Amino acid sequence: MPEREQSTLVDRVTSKIFEMLLSGEIPLGGPVNEAALAELLSVSRGPVREAVKQLQGRGLVVKEPYLKARAVALTVPDMVEIFQLREAVEGMSVRLATQRMSDAELDDLLAAFSDAKQRGDGVALDVHVRIAEGSGNARVRALLCDELYYLLRLYRARSGKAPGRREDAFAEHWQILRAMKARDAELAESLMRAHIGRATQSLQALLATEAPSLGGTEERKTG
Amino acid sequence: MPEREQSTLVDRVTSKIFEMLLSGEIPLGGPVNEAALAELLSVSRGPVREAVKQLQGRGLVVKEPYLKARAVALTVPDMVEIFQLREAVEGMSVRLATQRMSDAELDDLLAAFSDAKQRGDGVALDVHVRIAEGSGNARVRALLCDELYYLLRLYRARSGKAPGRREDAFAEHWQILRAMKARDAELAESLMRAHIGRATQSLQALLATEAPSLGGTEERKTG
DNA sequence: GCTCGAAAAAGTGTCAACACTTTTGCCGGA
């Protein structure tokens, strides 16, 4: 055990399993075996059990009593549900942030966004994170940052990025930030909901054209 | 433990601890001692540990590594945060339900509401639950029913009910249901948000008049 | 050859003991 960044074993195990989900080492929809993970990570089954339970709480793992736990399938319909929820919550997030962030905080956010834009950096999620933090509502922030964004990252890591609306997203973010700067909470909320609503629609379009299930979800024997 | 055997011990322990929170046996903001609970419930510490972790996931318990776990404080500002989140999510919930529930389901809901209204029954939450179920969005339903409503029940059980707006709430629910029946999703969402927004405002009014902390949150030795 | 059922295997659920961390309380020194 070289480093002790996170204080407790469970946290490290949780992070490790999440990385395994991101990387595909555990396939989407595939089984999550406590004993195997315990041996792989050289820990007992207890911490693994708690880590899995925690991931279950975050919606990354589903399980029923005595049945094998499985990684979330993350089908396109799942993502549509997540985006509908995001639309509502992020709308409220930006509304509150518009009312509660100080001018200094807003300027800082604007500046960071401009920099990132010029570097061509992929900061989409970071803008959303900072708005959530600026909302002053810990539950909204936790829901977005600690739950939904994990699922988003997982989906993006697995499905070859979102539909490539990279430049559109920049423009939309810029509009939202301007509305915040103008202290127009209604407008900021509308813009945010439209922003996410568009992503939802492209997901639903995908759903119409593509096969219903997303790659790599087969059950796979390890032996 | 008179009734039901839920399949696994952890579930029973979780329910039991939740009841203890509702009843006040564990005071709000008070310590949640694994060993003591284990002995009280005649189980080992393992299941208690997992149950606490689950409640932590639901936001009913907060804990940091190696520090005593504590029941959520549920101050008025906490409830304001929860209501702001509810405003957003229930708005989306009723919007989706208006689009997706069948005529038969809507009629059934209307009828059940009329009956309950005549019985003078306190069915406020039930209406919200059925709308969430009708939204067809499992994540929205889970967030509202499995997380936020638990906190609401806990708050109501502890703070001498919500401000007595019983009749107002009936009228507002009726309006919402009518909008749903008319398939006016925009209107239904607006009404729902206003409905919850009013509750938020009375909470904030409470916050202005009352002492900042809510009764019974003292640390208390059990000996 | 196919089906049904029992035994074995795999995997999850539970337990009691041990290790580590934090807190509490006591004692000596200034």
Place this chain on the structure above:
DNA sequence: TCCGGCAAAAGTGTTGACACTTTTTCGAGC
């Protein structure tokens, strides 16, 4: 009397073994 540090106590974190449930496998009967 007050402060700092050491030691005991309390409480959480971790472990390996055992119990229960589900799934798979294999063989008998049809």
